[in-house]
Amino acid sequence: MKFNTKTRYALRTMLELALNEENDEGVFQKDIAENQVVSVKYLDHIIASLKAADLVENVGGKKSGYKLTRLAEEISVYDIYRAFEDELAIIDCLLHGGKCPTKHLCVMKDYWTGLNQSIRSNMESMNMKELANRHISVNDK
Amino acid sequence: MKFNTKTRYALRTMLELALNEENDEGVFQKDIAENQVVSVKYLDHIIASLKAADLVENVGGKKSGYKLTRLAEEISVYDIYRAFEDELAIIDCLLHGGKCPTKHLCVMKDYWTGLNQSIRSNMESMNMKELANRHISVNDK
DNA sequence: CTTTTATCCTACCAAATTAGTAGGATAAGT
DNA sequence: ACTTATCCTACTAATTTGGTAGGATAAAAG
Numbered sequence: 001m002k003f004n005t006k007t008r009y010a011l012r013t014m015l016e017l018a019l020n021e022e023n024d025e026g027v028f029q030k031d032i033a034e035n036q037v038v039s040v041k042y043l044d045h046i047i048a049s050l051k052a053a054d055l056v057e058n059v060g061g062k063k064s065g066y067k068l069t070r071l072a073e074e075i076s077v078y079d080i081y082r083a084f085e086d087e088l089a090i091i092d093c094l095l096h097g098g099k100c101p102t103k104h105l106c107v108m109k110d111y112w113t114g115l116n117q118s119i120r121s122n123m124e125s126m127n128m129k130e131l132a133n134r135h136i137s138v139n140d141k
Numbered sequence: 142m143k144f145n146t147k148t149r150y151a152l153r154t155m156l157e158l159a160l161n162e163e164n165d166e167g168v169f170q171k172d173i174a175e176n177q178v179v180s181v182k183y184l185d186h187i188i189a190s191l192k193a194a195d196l197v198e199n200v201g202g203k204k205s206g207y208k209l210t211r212l213a214e215e216i217s218v219y220d221i222y223r224a225f226e227d228e229l230a231i232i233d234c235l236l237h238g239g240k241c242p243t244k245h246l247c248v249m250k251d252y253w254t255g256l257n258q259s260i261r262s263n264m265e266s267m268n269m270k271e272l273a274n275r276h277i278s279v280n281d282k
Numbered sequence: 283c284t285t286t287t288a289t290c291c292t293a294c295c296a297a298a299t300t301a302g303t304a305g306g307a308t309a310a311g312t
Numbered sequence: 313a314c315t316t317a318t319c320c321t322a323c324t325a326a327t328t329t330g331g332t333a334g335g336a337t338a339a340a341a342g
Contacts (some may be wrong), residue, residue: 042332062337062338
């Protein structure tokens with residue numbers, strides 16, 4: 001039961017962009033890599049996924065910085081999770097088409113469904129603006 | 142973000158034992174395997190872990206059935222999870238000794254800590270007696 | 283206009299984890 | 313004596329994870 005490192009790095013990347021929301025020039029990939037202590041090459045993959053999910057864009061042409069595509073307030077933790085994973089399904093039988101061999105009505109599936117929903121709601125209700133605000137209040141004395 | 146199949150099978154195994162709490166002869170491994178549509182050999186591993194975690198025991202000698210070691214009400218979903226995994230830590234930096242390369246105070250870690258706690262509380266607050274009761278009310282018309 | 287540099291894009295890969303199977307020992311019941 | 317159910321240790325194929333490598337592209341700097 002772990003989140004993968006890509007999702008974690010992506011969250012921190014998005015946090016940096018949220019903190020620079022007002023900066024029209026965006027943030028350079030290489031600066032993010034440096035701040036997050038991750039190789040530029042690895043960050044390549046992470047940013048590629050974020051772009052594919054339409055969460056970030058580069059403001060100018062090829063050599064420009066990145067910005068969020070929408071307000072930090074409108075980007076949830078779950079949005080970022082979804083850039084790397086399918087819909088949250090903590091066990092396979094929650095997936096559409098997931099099969100279950102038990103013959104009787106499955107009380108375990110009901111339990112998992114509730115837990116799954118609880119985790120998802122938690123991620124959906126936290127947004128990057130709130131995280132950025134918390135970061136500022138904790139770090140800038 | 143998935144629970145593994147061992148934990149899932151273990152939950153269903155424990156549910157069967159909880160449903161047979163009053164049955165002093167216990168439940169045979171081979172009957173569980175048949176009901177859960179899993180090979181006896183694979184169930185071997187699962188039951189071995191449950192025994193190691195002191196959640197089940199066999200009532201007689203070698204060829205006897207299994208019973209819960211304590212009341213179903215006193216066994217939580219998290220107890221069963223813990224028979225197969227270390228303490229829940231949805232990201233590594235939540236572990237004791239987990240390191241984090243960020244230089245500033247980490248607001249992400251606080252977020253993950255909260256989510257981790259929420260998941261854990263959910264699993265701790267559901268017990269096998271409650272699941273068994275639900276099973277009965279859903280299946281026995 | 284050449285060199286540098288930052289992003290973009292596709293492969294590849296080693297290590298770890300997962301979800302089992304296999305083989306046989308042990309011991310109890312018939 | 314034979315069958316059968318649990319016990320115990322290995323092994324393994326497939327998938328996932330967490331990256332690295334190489335090079336293309338394009339903009340900017342000199």
